[in-house]
Amino acid sequence: MTTEGRSRRSAARGAAVLFGVAFLVVGVLGFVPGITAGYADLHFAGHESGARLFGVFTVSVLHNLVHLAFGVAGLVAARGSGGSRAFLMIGGGIYVLLWVFGLAMNHDTPANFIPLDNADDWLHLALGVAMIAAGIATTALDRARGRYPEPEIQGH
Secondary structure, eight states, rough: OHHHHHSOOHHHHHHHHHHHHHHHHHHHHHHHHHHHHHHGOOOOTTOOOOOTTTTEEEOHHHHHHHHHHHHHHHHTTTTTTHHHHHHHHHHHHHHHHHHHHHHHSOOOSTOSSSSHHHHHHHHHHHHHHHHHHHHHHHHHHHTTTTTTOOOTTTTT
């Protein structure tokens, strides 16, 4: 791709690709023994899963599949600027809600079906804030570059 071709891609699309690839990588790594400690204890779902990505984050098959789905969604959304912004803002909102859910529930109950732990909870907050911030910042950057129209003023 030429420099000119890259400069035409919106900042939002680039951010959606970045987050999408990161989610795909994490989803795949959750299925790799050694990178996922306690791989023999990987369950499909539920708080009983003893597998830990990087030895820190509790994962299950379902948890890994959710990461893979978010990754695919990010790459599909990156085909357009509007979809990229939606992915960043809505996806970030979902991760903030997941943080709230993780804090509100007891991690040792059936409600913890994904599963989540304290490390996951705080990572979800960081991801949510980072995605929302990326959505806001890339929109501002695209507007400054003249690549995102100003909102229409209603009634005029």
